Amino acid sequence: MVILFYIAAIVAILAALGVVLQKTPVYSALLLIVVLCSLAVIYLLLGAEFIAFIQVIVYAGAIMVLFVLVIMLLNARRETPGQGSRMARWLGGPLLVVFLAEIVLAAWRQFPGAASPPPLNAGPAAIGQLLFRSYVLPFEVTSILILVAILGAVVLAKKS
Amino acid sequence: MTPVQALDFIRVLPEIVLASCAILVMVAEPFVSARHTAALAWVSLIGIVAAGAGNAWMRRFSGPAFGGSIAADPFASYFVYLLLLAAALTLLGSVRYLETNQVHHGEFYALLLLGTTGACLMVAATELIMIFIGLEISSISTYILAGFRRADKRSNEACLKYFLLGSFATAFLLYGIAFIYGLTGTTNLVQLSEKLSAPGARPPLLWIALILAFVGLGFKVSTVPFHIWTPDVYQGAPAPVTAFLSVAPKAAAFAVILRVFLGGLASAGALVFWLLWISALLTMCLGNLAALWQTNIKRLLAYSAIAHAGYVLVGMAAAKAAGPEAGEGIASVLFYLAAYALMNVAAFILVAHLAGAGERYQEADDCTGLAYQRPGVAACLTLLLVSLSGFPATAGFFAKFYVFRAAIHAHLIGLTLVAVLNSVVAVYYYLRVVVAMYMREGNPRASASPLPWPLGAALALSLVGIFYLGLFPTPFVRLANLAASPLP
Numbered sequence: 309m310v311i312l313f314y315i316a317a318i319v320a321i322l323a324a325l326g327v328v329l330q331k332t333p334v335y336s337a338l339l340l341i342v343v344l345c346s347l348a349v350i351y352l353l354l355g356a357e358f359i360a361f362i363q364v365i366v367y368a369g370a371i372m373v374l375f376v377l378v379i380m381l382l383n384a385r386r387e388t389p390g391q392g393s394r395m396a397r398w399l400g401g402p403l404l405v406v407f408l409a410e411i412v413l414a415a416w417r418q419f420p421g422a423a424s425p426p427p428l429n430a431g432p433a434a435i436g437q438l439l440f441r442s443y444v445l446p447f448e449v450t451s452i453l454i455l456v457a458i459l460g461a462v463v464l465a466k467k468s
Numbered sequence: 469m470t471p472v473q474a475l476d477f478i479r480v481l482p483e484i485v486l487a488s489c490a491i492l493v494m495v496a497e498p499f500v501s502a503r504h505t506a507a508l509a510w511v512s513l514i515g516i517v518a519a520g521a522g523n524a525w526m527r528r529f530s531g532p533a534f535g536g537s538i539a540a541d542p543f544a545s546y547f548v549y550l551l552l553l554a555a556a557l558t559l560l561g562s563v564r565y566l567e568t569n570q571v572h573h574g575e576f577y578a579l580l581l582l583g584t585t586g587a588c589l590m591v592a593a594t595e596l597i598m599i600f601i602g603l604e605i606s607s608i609s610t611y612i613l614a615g616f617r618r619a620d621k622r623s624n625e626a627c628l629k630y631f632l633l634g635s636f637a638t639a640f641l642l643y644g645i646a647f648i649y650g651l652t653g654t655t656n657l658v659q660l661s662e663k664l665s666a667p668g669a670r671p672p673l674l675w676i677a678l679i680l681a682f683v684g685l686g687f688k689v690s691t692v693p694f695h696i697w698t699p700d701v702y703q704g705a706p707a708p709v710t711a712f713l714s715v716a717p718k719a720a721a722f723a724v725i726l727r728v729f730l731g732g733l734a735s736a737g738a739l740v741f742w743l744l745w746i747s748a749l750l751t752m753c754l755g756n757l758a759a760l761w762q763t764n765i766k767r768l769l770a771y772s773a774i775a776h777a778g779y780v781l782v783g784m785a786a787a788k789a790a791g792p793e794a795g796e797g798i799a800s801v802l803f804y805l806a807a808y809a810l811m812n813v814a815a816f817i818l819v820a821h822l823a824g825a826g827e828r829y830q831e832a833d834d835c836t837g838l839a840y841q842r843p844g845v846a847a848c849l850t851l852l853l854v855s856l857s858g859f860p861a862t863a864g865f866f867a868k869f870y871v872f873r874a875a876i877h878a879h880l881i882g883l884t885l886v887a888v889l890n891s892v893v894a895v896y897y898y899l900r901v902v903v904a905m906y907m908r909e910g911n912p913r914a915s916a917s918p919l920p921w922p923l924g925a926a927l928a929l930s931l932v933g934i935f936y937l938g939l940f941p942t943p944f945v946r947l948a949n950l951a952a953s954p955l956p
Contacts, residue, residue: 456579
């Protein structure tokens with residue numbers, strides 16, 4: 309279990325780095341699928357089978373297909389590297405290091421040694437309870453969000 | 469937890485009315501003949517008024533709804549009125565603008581109403597996930613509205629810039645929320661405040677969560693250094709949209725900052741205070757200094773909007789510093805936002821009119837000699853600018869007065885001094901436009917056509933409000949105090 313977790317976690321981190329550093333958009337999108345799939349493995353290890361399957365079906369399946377399709381439709385080529393801002397290099401780099409160090413340190417202090425996560429109650433029934441009881445309002449209001457996005461696509465892309 | 473009841477729906481009545489009205493406008497639009505599209509504006513206005521009536525009626529049923537996702541309390545109610553007012557004034561100011569600039573009506577009004585719905589959800593939300601969704605609804609609506617003049621390059625630029633930077637900022641907020649959930653196991657603000665105030669509860673990474681959330685919200689209210697998008701977007705977006713953009717999402721984000729940083733995360737005292745203090749200082753100074761060099765009226769008002777956000781943050785820092793007596797600072801922030809909403813929406817919709825078709829005349833010099841051709845319009849703009857600079861007898865004066873008083877009571881003498889000096893500097897750039905209108909002879913290039921009556925009505929309404937707040941602030945202060953009281 310622990311070994312499987314480390315494999316999935318390392319693959320996820322490497323693939324995520326690849327998404328950012330890769331110059332060709334299609335490769336970035338394909339690497340993102342790898343990230344999502346290895347996250348699904350971690351969910352599976354946590355005992356959240358339903359979330360794991362949804363992750364693969366919805367994200368890696370449906371949404372990423374759209375991503376790749378749009379990238380191909382737009383015929384996006386290799387990015388030409390820009391100048392890169394000096395501030396990003398001198399301020400962003402050190403900040404990133406501090407940020408990462410703090411997270412690692414805090415996690416170390418809070419969970420010394422290998423802690424096994426508590427068993428999760430994440431079956432479809434539990435998720436249904438959460439979605440339609442505790443979080444019913446955010447869930448329903450998301451429909452307005454999607455409506456706004458559709459309206460926007462129509463407004464901005466319509467032939468005048 | 470109990471299943472959903474009718475009472476839950478009553479407590480989100482304004483949002484339901486607004487969203488239904490938006491859908492009605494959207495569906496009706498294809499069936500309305502081209503000559504009668506203005507009717508859609510009146511339908512939307514009726515929707516806004518109905519939402520306001522719903523908000524008034526709802527007062528008898530205050531309390532949390534939908535399992536603590538949202539709360540109908542005086543605080544939310546105050547902000548809902550404020551947002552509806554901003555939406556109504558924008559609507560009145562945009563009817564003729566849409567005709568002269570040949571923009572599609574139906575979608576514009578629908579997006580305006582949906583954006584207001586999102587902002588209303590934000591101010592009432594007591595759950596971080598709900599806040600996030602409300603923020604996204606209001607942001608995405610305004611991204612689209614900013615790009616509404618599709619033939620105009622600057623509008624496209626504004627839309628894209630706002631969208632890209634806005635999405636980036638939202639990601640920061642979401643990251644902060646994820647940290648907060650990971651550290652405390654809850655996203656509900658009430659439970660969060662209970663967990664964090666328990667003795668010995670000091671999650672180690674809380675400061676990162678706080679800073680990330682503050683960056684996300686700071687972008688929405690354009691605090692320095694997250695203000696870079698503001699001048700370009702305010703200049704490029706259609707002027708009535710800028711009017712809405714500079715008030716509604718901003719006021720809603722301030723409400724969220726109050727609820728999250730002074731409510732849910734209140735026990736993380738010192739860090740929140742210094743975040744507010746530093747951003748107040750930077751925002752005031754940079755906004756005002758940059759405004760000094762602007763010749764374009766829309767950019768000038770954009771920097772002035774940044775500076776005003778700085779004064780609001782002074783009030784918040786005061787509320788934070790006052791500890792248990794935070795009520796005065798919060799009330800001063802609420803009063804300030806009301807005055808700001810009246811002044812800013814009116815100023816931008818008036819600029820929309822002056823800029824003419826295609827918004828060609830936005831420079832201060834384009835108004836040269838306007839006072840001789842259109843004394844009424846020039847007087848209107850003068851009063852608005854004078855109020856923005858904070859002259860006595862106008863709303864701007866008491867807004868600043870209450871914020872500064874709260875800051876002095878909280879012993880923030882240095883910050884108050886800087887704020888006072890800043891408001892003196894601000895007089896210079898506001899009055900430059902007035903000088904161009906009155907003191908210099910010449911033919912104004914700005915549109916000298918008479919004011920269309922909906923715009924006139926909106927201006928009259930805001931001027932009455934500005935003088936009411938400027939001459940008889942006491943009843944309104946009592947209202948703001950009432951709205952500020954339930955916040956812990």
